[in-house]
Amino acid sequence: MTFTRxxxxxxxxxxxxWSQFATQWLGWDMEAGHAATQPEIAGLxxxxxxxxxxxxGLHATLKPPMRLAAGCTLEDLQAACAALASHxxxxxxxxxxxxxxxxxxxVQVSGAETALSQFAAACVQGLDRFRAPASEAELAKRRAAGLTPAQEANLTTWGYPYVLDQFRFHLTLTxxxxxxxxxxxxxxxNTHLIxxxxxxxxxxxxxxxxxxxxGRFHLLHRYALTGVEAG
Incomplete structure (x- = not known):
């Protein structure tokens, strides 16, 4: 299959x-690569x-969707993902x-998020050489929402406003x-998922x-995090 981003x-x-229910709730199983039968819930x-x-699919974005930069291949990206995960x-x-x-x-995180934010930042920064620059149309679309100076700086540098200090981990359900x-x-x-x-x-x-x-997303590979947590 050919992928665009x-x-x-x-x-x-x-x-x-919990993830099986949330996947069915959304109606797309990105790991299996096909539609999921949604539950019947009265009134919804x-x-x-x-x-x-x-x-x-059911996910929280760590590095937002990107087109591959000129000269980069999927195999290059896969190798870099494996190397990053090992650290x-x-x-x-x-x-x-x-x-x-x-x-x-x-769905959002309860409690401290420092380690999570550092993890997400490592994904954004560590793989950015594979990201093709955003087009003028893409930049204009993001700016139309109204960005803060910090978000504009992120958009210019990383191609997306809501990364690094503007990152908010979440799994979208609606x-x-x-x-x-x-x-x-x-x-x-609250009844079925929480x-x-x-x-x-x-x-x-x-x-x-x-x-x-x-425009549907498919899970290609999971990379185990095998680095050692700082003591």
């Missing part, structure tokens, strides 16, 4: 009960609620919780919802993913 994700373990149109995030240690987090990000519903719909969707997630979330959460690998020509 690549990204580095945190992809929850496929065999965990999950197909509509999850239409925007579905194609990305990064697993990250232990207190847990996860449901949150609102504007009018999107997401598109932008009408305010009136938020409580019902939150209630469903009791399954792990405490603690240990991130043991990162995933290289590729975007197919239809």
């Amino acid at each position: 690549y990204a580095i994700y945190y992809a929850p373990p496929a065999d965990a009960e 149109d999950l197909a509509e609620i999850t239409a925007v995030p579905r194609k990305y 990064l240690a697993p990250v232990t987090l207190e847990g996860l919780h449901l949150a609102r990000l504007g009018r999107f519903l997401v 598109g932008k919802l009408p305010k009136a719909d938020l409580p019902a969707v939150e209630a469903a997630l 009791p399954l979330l792990p405490k603690p959460l240990v991130i043991r690998n990162f995933a290289l993913v590729g975007e197919d020509p239809e």
Whole structure:
């Protein structure tokens, strides 16, 4: 399969009960590479609620989607991912919780995030030589949302505003919802997903993913974090 862009994700373990439910909730299994049957939940149109995030699969972005730079190959990127992972240690987090990000519903980290932010920064910086520069249209699209000076600096340097000091780890579960719909969707997630979330959460690998020509993301490989945590 040909891929148009690549990204580095945190992809929850496929065999965990919570990630299996969240994958079905979204309706796309990026590890298997096919649609997932969405659960039927009274009063909710999950197909509509999850239409925007579905194609990305269940994930938290570490290095945002990028086209490969001229002269770089997928094999080069894969080798660099393996090398990077060998120097990064697993990250232990207190847990996860449901949150609102504007009018999107997401899962975010509970507790301290310093080690997580350092991990994400290593992915952004350590693999940036593989990123083709953003086009003027891409830059304009990002700037249209209104960026702070720090976000503009990140966009110029790293091709994306919300990295490094502007990074917010999250797994997106919905598109932008009408305010009136938020409580019902939150209630469903609090009933079906939140009791399954792990405490603690240990991130043991990162995933290289590729975007197919239809815009759906596929998990290509998980790279185990085998570095030694600083004492």
